[in-house]
Amino acid sequence: MPAPRTSAHDDRTERIMRTTVALAREVGYSNLGIEAVAAGAGVGKHTVYRRWSSKGALFLDSVLTLHASSLDYPDTGDVVADVKRQIYDAVDLLASDEVAPLFRALVAEAQRDDEVAAALVERFAAPQKAKTVARLAAARSAGQIAADADLELAMVTLSGPLYYLLLVTHEPVTHDVVDRIVDALFAGLTPRA
Amino acid sequence: MPAPRTSAHDDRTERIMRTTVALAREVGYSNLGIEAVAAGAGVGKHTVYRRWSSKGALFLDSVLTLHASSLDYPDTGDVVADVKRQIYDAVDLLASDEVAPLFRALVAEAQRDDEVAAALVERFAAPQKAKTVARLAAARSAGQIAADADLELAMVTLSGPLYYLLLVTHEPVTHDVVDRIVDALFAGLTPRA
Structure with a gap:
């Protein structure tokens, strides 16, 4: 955070x-x-x-x-590895026994208190989105991401699955699950020619 | 639902x-x-x-x-259109003025009551996942989805973004946003050769 x-x-x-x-x-x-x-x-x-x-x-x-944590993206030149690394860090923090109950309570409170919801975006979601877009824009410049990729949505597609697992299904979010999600988002569902 | x-x-x-x-x-x-x-x-x-x-x-x-709704997938033969249609239906229900506050309260309660969390999965998330996997499996058989697509994760990658918008950022989920998300998930981030 x-x-x-x-x-x-x-x-x-x-x-x-x-x-x-x-x-x-x-x-x-x-x-x-x-x-x-x-x-x-x-x-x-x-x-x-x-x-x-x-x-x-x-x-x-x-x-x-x-529980402040900058959750920065590394830039090793390998965007897939860097995105996975950043999401491991986020998951290791948010899904930990120590933080998960606090984070769940925070999101729950945001459902009924608009000020909490706005502060959660301002202090957490928005800075994370800016970092995600910046890292992916660098990858796009390096030709590692499709030129027409919709970077504004990247935070939503990369993080959404984790929040769904954390908040809705309450399934464990292992690094293996993170790998599979990131690989799926990079590969896309459409068959490659 | x-x-x-x-x-x-x-x-x-x-x-x-x-x-x-x-x-x-x-x-x-x-x-x-x-x-x-x-x-x-x-x-x-x-x-x-x-x-x-x-x-x-x-x-x-x-x-x-x-607010029961079956949220079934149509099968017109065009998997992208069918997935978009189903997500429009889900969004029109869950993000509506009538249902959104109830759904938010339900997810909030699921953060502190394990029985509510389990029932939400059993009555809502699990049946939706089964339908999603079935529709995508049919598309895979028809050659419209990559043979190695990870269908077990499809519900998570397709729905996660919507829950992130609904529960975390509280941004409006328009049909245009749904289109952009689904298109991004089908295309993938990796450049096409």
Whole structure:
């Protein structure tokens, strides 16, 4: 996930975020209460609300900040290998026992809180899309990707399958599955002449 | 969505399901209470709990039953057109103003209730996958799809992008976007010789 765009993290802010994530793991996101977070972090409720407008906003900031990962694409010159590597990294993070429950709760909250949904796009989906398009544009310039490939959609076709597995079918996303998905997207369904 | 697999729907069952969906629309899924559903349907709480083990189970059954749609693939002989047609139908249903909030709430609940997650796969994702594989297998026999195409993954690569747009970025899924996604998946990223 991208580096936090928030301003300086003082110790108190960090403590509130760590308490939020620890409590969410312990009691589940739906049972998480701002009061309990404040008590656990040793601050007043108003201190929490001064910085975060809602429980969803606090949770999103805490998860994305504490599990920040740039998820950059390597550029070894082999675009297929580089895309696989980046998706391994994303999957190893998002599907890990540590992060998966937090990420699922975050996406769940985004279904009912439009501010959380917008922040998830701004801090996570949009930066990832920009990196994906940049890496594929370089590959296109190198002749490794079809000249008429629809790069604007590349994030959607490359990441969509993973989110479907993570959020809908809850199937394990192994590196082997990532390989098969990426190979299928590069090869296409239409028979080669 | 698939036809309901539940047993005979008597009037009371139907009334409870309609009340569930109407109340969920009105107050939001998170504020939906079994007590209010029972009162609205004119039955006792125990009547609801006798049939459904949890609020999540009641909601899932209500949404999938009342908005049942078979989402079958046509077979006109043109696999690209048929796949697009089926995805238009899915999108027109799931992204509609009427159903989208219910579907989002359902996927959100599946993130924290394993029974809801399992039922969503059994009643929705698995039957859709079987239909997708069957239609593509017919196309492969007809030489319209590469002989080595990984059909087991086809549901994931074809549907994943839509769920990503619906659940993560919340972007509108127009028929034009569907066309671009399907065309990209058939063409593949690798340049044609």
